[in-house]
Amino acid sequence: MASTHLADVTMFWSAASGGVRRYVHAKRAWLQRCTDWRHTIAAPVNDGERMVRVPAVPLPFSHGYRMPLQRGACAQVLTRLAPDLFESGDPYRLAWSVLDAGRRLEVPTVAFCHSNLEAMAQRVGGRLAARAARLYMKRLYSQFDLVLAPSEAMRAHLQDMGLDGVERQALGVDTQVFHPKRFDAVWRASLGLPPNARLLVYAGRFAPEKHLDLLCSAVARLGPPYVLLALGAGPTPPSGARVVVRRFEHDSLRLARVLASADAFVHAGDQETFGLAALEAMACGLPLVARRAEGLAELVDDSVGVGVDRAHPDDFAQAIETCFARDRRELSRAARARAELYDWSSVMPTLMARYRRLLMRRAAAAPSLSLSSPTEA
Numbered sequence: 328m329a330s331t332h333l334a335d336v337t338m339f340w341s342a343a344s345g346g347v348r349r350y351v352h353a354k355r356a357w358l359q360r361c362t363d364w365r366h367t368i369a370a371p372v373n374d375g376e377r378m379v380r381v382p383a384v385p386l387p388f389s390h391g392y393r394m395p396l397q398r399g400a401c402a403q404v405l406t407r408l409a410p411d412l413f414e415s416g417d418p419y420r421l422a423w424s425v426l427d428a429g430r431r432l433e434v435p436t437v438a439f440c441h442s443n444l445e446a447m448a449q450r451v452g453g454r455l456a457a458r459a460a461r462l463y464m465k466r467l468y469s470q471f472d473l474v475l476a477p478s479e480a481m482r483a484h485l486q487d488m489g490l491d492g493v494e495r496q497a498l499g500v501d502t503q504v505f506h507p508k509r510f511d512a513v514w515r516a517s518l519g520l521p522p523n524a525r526l527l528v529y530a531g532r533f534a535p536e537k538h539l540d541l542l543c544s545a546v547a548r549l550g551p552p553y554v555l556l557a558l559g560a561g562p563t564p565p566s567g568a569r570v571v572v573r574r575f576e577h578d579s580l581r582l583a584r585v586l587a588s589a590d591a592f593v594h595a596g597d598q599e600t601f602g603l604a605a606l607e608a609m610a611c612g613l614p615l616v617a618r619r620a621e622g623l624a625e626l627v628d629d630s631v632g633v634g635v636d637r638a639h640p641d642d643f644a645q646a647i648e649t650c651f652a653r654d655r656r657e658l659s660r661a662a663r664a665r666a667e668l669y670d671w672s673s674v675m676p677t678l679m680a681r682y683r684r685l686l687m688r689r690a691a692a693a694p695s696l697s698l699s700s701p702t703e704a
Contacts, residue, residue, distance in 0.1 A: 332365040333358070333682070334408050336425050337416030338383065339441065340370035341391030345531055345559075345575065346603040347416050347441050350498055357675045367408055371395055379404060381421065390560045395421045402427035410434065412682055418444050418467055426470050433693070435685040438471040439496070440481055443621070445488075446598045450536060465489055472685055477601035478622035494681065498601050499674035500610045502667050504579045507612035507659065509587035518571065523552045525651060528589035528613070530575065530582065530604040531596075533561030538595035538618075543567040544640035545647060553647065556589060558582075587611040591632070591650055595643060599623045610666035614658040616646050631662040 335354070339347040351368060355377075358364045368375070371383030371393035381401045383393035395401050401424035405413070408428075414437040415425040422438065429436035448460035465488045468474045475496040476482035485493040520526065527546065533539060539557065546555045546569045557565045559575045566572070576582035586592065592608035597620040599605075605615055605626055617623045619634030627634045633646040650658070 330363040330365050331412070331686070332367070332408075332410040333412050333414065334367045334369055334405065334410035335414050335416060336369040336381075336405060336421060338371055338392065338395055338419055338421050339417050340368075340372050340374075341389070341393070346498070346601070348577075349579070349603060350441075351416070353499065353501065353671050354675065354678075357671055361675070362679070367410065369405060369408065379408060381405070381424070388562055394419070395424070398424050398427065402431070406431050412686060413437065414439055415471070416441055418442065418464060422467055429472075433689075435472040435689045436470075437473045437475060437682070437685065438468050439475045439477075440468070440485060441477065441600055443481065443484065443598050443600055445484065447536065450598075461488055468493075472689070473681065475681070478599075478625050480621045480625065481600045496678055496681065497669060497674055498603050498606070499669045499671040500603075500606050500666055501579065502610050502670045505583045505586065505607045505610035505666070507587055507663065509580070509583040509611060511584045511588050514584055515588040518554075518556070520554055521552065525553045525591075526556060526589045527553060527591050527593045527616075527647065528556045528558070528586060528608070529565075529593055530558040530586070530608070531594070533557070533559045533564045535563050536596055536598045537561075537563070538597065538638060539563060539565040541595040541638060541640050541643055542593055543570050545643035546570065548640055548644045549647060555593070556585070558585060582607070583611055586613060589613060590655075591616055591647070593643070593647065594618065594623060595635070595638065596623065597621060597638065602626050606666055606669055609662035612659040612663045614650050614653075614655065614662055616643070616650050626665070630658075631665050632658060 335351045355366050358366050367377050369379045373380040381395050381404050382397050383395040386392040386394045405428035412435050413425045413429050415422045416439050445457050445460045449457035468490050474493045477498050482493050482495045543565045546553050554569050556571045558573050586608045592613045592615050594617040597618050599622040601622040615627045615632035617627045619636050633650045635642050635646045
């Protein structure tokens, strides 16, 4: 009997991409280690094994992202893969191609909501844009067999749109790779910082919704010995006398070394659907100073760091000082223990159970499947 074939499909793939790429790679590694499933990644950029490229055009100022526009051509590529199950990782044109291919092949389709399109539209275009995005998301996601949200906050947003049966599926972390033992005194010394430096680290995209300006202003207010190390790329890079900017580390071991060699992880984003980089930092034993909003609010509390309620530099500066005034060993142990609850070995079996349930349901319903095509908003 042929092994089950899963296809992950997303436009969130480039040399500068972060959370979605790490999630898909972690899934592939777990599938190879623990199952006989076959796994294919379909994305606009083909930079690895068992990947298929879908037609796309360059997205300006995006640091390597490409936008699939040809719904039909992408659907043809996906149909030729002939998987038993699709997972769509973005809410744009490619998601409609996944629906088309799923209908043609009569296989289940899963949508994983990694981004809050409504909140992004609100920031860029105001209330009318947010309303249009909300209607679009409902129209799109209502056609998938299963919709997954990485946090309770995102699940609640989707349900508030009128989507039924949305399930919370947390992301995870490899706690053997992301571990306090990755601390590297030589690497830290290479930054040229004074021995008493308090090194704050941020890892992720440099985008407006990350509010890196708040972190830069907070560090400027604090002054010595605080330093912000920002790993990433994007349209809004941080800057300042006490800010060090480095390229994002896509290699997990190198990223873990950076995280474990810092003193605390900071994040001012208020639209995070989960907060994967924050979880990886916690697995390295770092206390967390983060905005108490959306997915990050489900990771940060007083036992592992300090949550910040207001988007103001003074509030972040005070939270950072409060964090360093507490027992760092206690915070580090609590952060590590929290992250261990999200180890991929615990998270992936839950995801696999959802996949298998869908496959069984589709097999049972096969005789009565509708052959109608999805309609786009």
